[in-house]
Amino acid sequence: MAEQFVCKAAEFKDGDRRIVRIGKHEIGIFKHKGDILAYSNYCLHQGGPACEGLTIARVEEHLNADKTSKGLFFSEKDMNFVCPWHGMEYDMMTGECISDRKLKLKQYKVITKGEDLYVSV
Ligand code: FES
Numbered sequence: 001m002a003e004q005f006v007c008k009a010a011e012f013k014d015g016d017r018r019i020v021r022i023g024k025h026e027i028g029i030f031k032h033k034g035d036i037l038a039y040s041n042y043c044l045h046q047g048g049p050a051c052e053g054l055t056i057a058r059v060e061e062h063l064n065a066d067k068t069s070k071g072l073f074f075s076e077k078d079m080n081f082v083c084p085w086h087g088m089e090y091d092m093m094t095g096e097c098i099s100d101r102k103l104k105l106k107q108y109k110v111i112t113k114g115e116d117l118y119v120s121v
Contacts, residue, residue, distance in 0.1 A: 001120050001121065002022050002023060002120065002121050003022075003111065003118040003119065003120045004020045004021070004022040004027075004118060004119055005020075005116060005117075005118055006018050006029055006110070006116075006117040006118060006119055007116075007117055008115055008116060008117070009112055009115055009116065009117050010115060012029075012031050012036070012117060013031065014031050014032065014033060014034065015031065015032070015055070016030075016031050017051065017055075019041060019051060019052065020119060022119070022120075022121050023121070025040070025121050026040070026041040026042065027039065027040065027108050027119050027121075028041045028049075028051020028052065028081075029110060029117075029119060030051070030055070030081065032055075032092050032093070035093070036110045036117065037092060037093065037095075037107070037110075038107065038108040038110050038119050039051055039090070039095045039105040039106065039107055039108070040106040040107075040108075042105075043083040043085065043088055044088070044097060044103050044104075044105065045083065045085070045088045046085065046086070048083045048085030048086070049083070049084060049085070050081070050083045050088070050090060050105060051081060052084055053081060053082040053083050053084035053087075054082045054084075055079055055080070055081045055082075056079070056080055056081075056082060056089075057074035057076070057079055057080075058074070058075040058078040058079065058080050058091075058098070059072050059073070059074060059075070060072070060074075060075050060078075061073075078091070078092075078093075079092040079093075080092060080098060090105060095107050108120065108121060
C-alpha cells in the first residue's frame with residue numbers, strides 16, 4: 001500500500017481541497033463539515049478532472065401536498081462537486097454521480113498520522 005502526504009491536518013479547513021498524485025492515481029481530497037473525503041480525480045464521463053470544479057449545494061425541488069412545485073432550493077445539508085469539463089455532478093459524501101447513482105468515483109482512504117494527513121492507495 002502506497003501513501004502520499006496531503007497536508008497538515010490543522011491547515012485543512014472545511015471547504016478546502018487538495019489534489020495529490022500517487023503513481024498513476026490522481027486523487028481529490030475534500031473537507032466538508034468535518035469529514036475528509038478522497039475520490040479519484042478522473043471523471044466517469046470522459047476522464048476530466050472531476051474533483052477540480054465547483055462545489056455547490058445540491059438543488060432540490062420542494063413540493064406542496066398536492067405535488068405541485070414550490071420551486072427549486074439549495075439544500076442546507078447536501079453538497080456536490082462538479083466536473084469542470086461538462087458539469088457531471090458528484091455527491092460529496094459518497095462520490096456517486098447525481099444523475100446515475102450506479103456510477104461512483106473510486107474512493108480512497110485518508111489517514112491521520114500525528115499532525116499530518118496522508119491518502120493511501
Ligand atoms: S469529463 Fe467530466 S463531465 Fe465530462
